[in-house]
Amino acid sequence: MMDVEPDLTRAMKTFRRVPKYGHAVGRVMVHESTLLNRQRMERLLEFPFEESLAVLMETEYGRYLEGAKVASDVEEGLLEFLRDQYGLLDDICKGTFVPRFMRLKYDFHNLKVLLKRRYTDGAVEDLFSGLGSIDVHRMKESFEASHAGDLPPEWEKLMLTLKEALQPGGNPQEVDSTVDRLFLEERLAVAKRERSRFLVDFSRACIDVANLKIILRGRMLEKEKGYYDAALASGGRLDRRELIQLALDTQERLTARLLATRYGRMLEDVLKTDSEEAGLTSLDRGFEEYLLEKLSGMKRMALGPERIIRYIITRENEVALLRITLMGKLHGLAPRVIQERLSPAFLKGVV
Amino acid sequence: MLAAVQVSKEITQAATWGGLTGFQWAIFGAATAFIGGGMGSAIGITYVSNVASGILVEDPDKFGSMLPLLAIPGTQGIYGLITAILVTIFFNLSELSGFSGLLVFFACLPVAFVCCVSAIYQGLTAASAAGMVARRTEELGKAMVLPALVETYAVFSLILTIYLFTRIPK
Numbered sequence: 001m002m003d004v005e006p007d008l009t010r011a012m013k014t015f016r017r018v019p020k021y022g023h024a025v026g027r028v029m030v031h032e033s034t035l036l037n038r039q040r041m042e043r044l045l046e047f048p049f050e051e052s053l054a055v056l057m058e059t060e061y062g063r064y065l066e067g068a069k070v071a072s073d074v075e076e077g078l079l080e081f082l083r084d085q086y087g088l089l090d091d092i093c094k095g096t097f098v099p100r101f102m103r104l105k106y107d108f109h110n111l112k113v114l115l116k117r118r119y120t121d122g123a124v125e126d127l128f129s130g131l132g133s134i135d136v137h138r139m140k141e142s143f144e145a146s147h148a149g150d151l152p153p154e155w156e157k158l159m160l161t162l163k164e165a166l167q168p169g170g171n172p173q174e175v176d177s178t179v180d181r182l183f184l185e186e187r188l189a190v191a192k193r194e195r196s197r198f199l200v201d202f203s204r205a206c207i208d209v210a211n212l213k214i215i216l217r218g219r220m221l222e223k224e225k226g227y228y229d230a231a232l233a234s235g236g237r238l239d240r241r242e243l244i245q246l247a248l249d250t251q252e253r254l255t256a257r258l259l260a261t262r263y264g265r266m267l268e269d270v271l272k273t274d275s276e277e278a279g280l281t282s283l284d285r286g287f288e289e290y291l292l293e294k295l296s297g298m299k300r301m302a303l304g305p306e307r308i309i310r311y312i313i314t315r316e317n318e319v320a321l322l323r324i325t326l327m328g329k330l331h332g333l334a335p336r337v338i339q340e341r342l343s344p345a346f347l348k349g350v351v
Numbered sequence: 352m353l354a355a356v357q358v359s360k361e362i363t364q365a366a367t368w369g370g371l372t373g374f375q376w377a378i379f380g381a382a383t384a385f386i387g388g389g390m391g392s393a394i395g396i397t398y399v400s401n402v403a404s405g406i407l408v409e410d411p412d413k414f415g416s417m418l419p420l421l422a423i424p425g426t427q428g429i430y431g432l433i434t435a436i437l438v439t440i441f442f443n444l445s446e447l448s449g450f451s452g453l454l455v456f457f458a459c460l461p462v463a464f465v466c467c468v469s470a471i472y473q474g475l476t477a478a479s480a481a482g483m484v485a486r487r488t489e490e491l492g493k494a495m496v497l498p499a500l501v502e503t504y505a506v507f508s509l510i511l512t513i514y515l516f517t518r519i520p521k
Contacts, residue, residue, distance in 0.1 A: 018397075018398045018401055018402075018474075018475065018478065019397065019398070019401055022398060022400075022401025022402045022404075022405065022478060023401050023402070023404050023405040023408075024405060025402055025405060025478075025482075026401065026402040026403060026404060026405020026406040026407075026408075026409075026481065026485070027405040027406070027408055027409050028405075029402070029405070029406055029481065029482040029485035029486065030405075030406055030409035030410050030485045031409065032482075032485075032486065033485060033486040033487070092405070303398075303402065303475065303478055303479065
């Protein structure tokens with residue numbers, strides 16, 4: 001994909017996108033007006049649980065949280081709300097790859113739960129997410145048979161890779177890293193199928209961010225080349241082979257090379273700090289902010305799939321904020337303690 | 352020198368230019384102006400309608416506020432129509448020389464091209480502005496300003512075309 005498209009090509013793409021996504025964007029525009037604003041979020045933080053629920057009764061969440069008294073009611077209500085949001089997404093984006101792009105993370109979450117079940121033999125039924133595009137039972141059957149079966153054709157390759165990773169004596173942590181890698185690569189493939197330049201860029205940025213985290217953590221734990229081979233995803237802007245070489249190289253060369261990349265600014269603190277833990281915490285925050293910055297870039301793409309995706313991601317963030325806030329209140333935590341638990345990056349995402 | 356003036360006079364007064372009569376050139380210009388404006392308006396309205404239909408599915412009460420935004424890219428089609436009619440009013444087509452007919456054709460081009468392109472972009476701008484109205488109906492006034500700015504250039508093109516008509520020898 002070219003970095004800079006000729007103006008005419010870009011303009012033609014815009015003209016083609018409007019008839020394809022215009023209706024969906026129109027519907028999303030109305031739903032955007034119901035997102036919780038900062039004032040409402042701050043009010044929620046201040047009030048006790050019952051009053052917070054009363055505040056939420058005036059919003060889209062009212063119907064879902066009505067009569068909620070215990071944690072499971074809140075959890076169920078918020079999940080139901082998200083299910084309906086994804087239902088809206090399926091409805092407005094029929095015939096596009098947008099719902100698949102968004103639901104993919106839940107499919108891979110379910111796949112990880114299946115892996116967990118295999119390794120721990122524990123009860124994991126509660127951990128499955130109902131937001132994936134693939135039915136959990138179908139996935140279970142295919143997973144147990146180690147082939148794609150009824151799953152979409154692109155899962156055949158994924159299942160084969162997993163089968164190789166799941167050889168007896170394999171390390172569960174490495175299998176987990178392989179699943180993460182497969183997720184990032186598959187999401188990039190879906191973005192390419194959707195032919196959205198922004199989604200491709202966003203997926204690539206996510207791959208780079210994940211790869212950099214793996215390298216920095218891997219060096220801390222003194223991992224071998226095999227670990228990087230299994231965990232590093234391809235398709236990012238930073239070349240995978242070069243990253244593997246760098247991961248095994250001296251600290252000076254690694255620092256010099258990474259600082260010269262587009263991620264240099266956010267890596268500066270991490271690479272120059274003496275405390276590894278403090279460095280990794282600031283790294284997580286830096287990456288979160290970087291990805292949110294990318295998401296806020298979607299605001300400018302007024303009439304494409306980006307606006308729809310941004311809406312769904314903002315809703316997911318909102319639900320995460322509400323879950324932490326309401327659960328905190330149910331457990332009697334002070335507003336200040338709850339606020340500390342809310343990621344500042346998440347709060348920034350609130351409109 | 353005299354011969355050159357004579358040749359120039361013969362060219363401007365010849366009944367045909369490039370194989371077409373003045374009447375044919377003028378009609379060609381009028382049709383081009385309308386096709387450009389009409390096509391642009393149709394595409395522009397389609398864009399804003401796509402978005403507006405989505406908004407109206409969720410909130411049918413917004414129909415009244417959406418209507419001006421839906422209609423605004425349609426004005427370029429009207430400018431094309433006005434230009435086409437003005438060609439027949441300004442000029443006596445049956446007596447128009449080939450050269451004057453050619454000038455009429457060129458004078459119609461600003462409306463044909465500027466209206467076509469501006470209507471398409473106005474449709475995109477109006478579709479974005481519809482988002483403002485979807486969020487707050489009272490923002491309609493501000494939302495209308497954005498596509499209205501695009502309209503300015505369509506109006507300028509119509510003014511230029513009419514001015515050029517007045518300068519063409521009849």
